[in-house]
Amino acid sequence: EPEVTQTPSHQVTQMGQEVILRCVPISNHLYFYWYRQILGQKVEFLVSFYNNEISEKSEIFDDQFSVERPDGSNFTLKIRSTKLEDSAMYFCASSEGGSEDTQYFGPGTRLTVL
Amino acid sequence: AQSVAQPEDQVNVAEGNPLTVKCTYSVSGNPYLFWYVQYPNRGLQFLLKYITGDNLVKGSYGFEAEFNKSQTSFHLKKPSALVSDSALYFCAVSGLGDYKLSFGAGTTVTVRA
16 A cells, blocks of 8 residues: 655754755655644644645744655655754655545654754 | 644543544534544554545544534544554544644543453
């Protein structure tokens, strides 16, 4: 069964450093998403991406964040200058279509900012 | 703005007993409702969804959920719980034209043998 994959599974970085989290969505899916889950808190939406454009973004997704689909398979989230409060589990998801279609989630990348 | 409430942080049941995890929602227009399960150190796994049609939706692993428009609820149920159902359960909502899911805080289910 096709699944969303994410690398790395765990990333440790120093405050102020740039990180890139990588995702390979399910191959025939057209919509891509990033969510995050701070330890002990709810899953929060960051951004959705379709047709090489951001469809929607949350207040969390400020200028420090960017997304890219650099080739036909990868979908990346870049945090330019990490802060302590960026420490969280980051989930990538993909869906065939928009709002009513099921989003399938990857296993997550645990980001630790020291 | 859309939102989801899961009023119980924890639900504890004995194996073989019915399991119910509660969810209420708020959204403009017709809701698209989803349940996901998260096992320790794993991602979110899709269980079931309601888009339209029959109010009773059946999903994976014997779970079902009932959409109740008047009560704006979408409770998850399983007639006979298993120890392996112990996990964190999330309810989520989307709406027409939305490109995001809004999640509840999650409910930890513990099924004791």
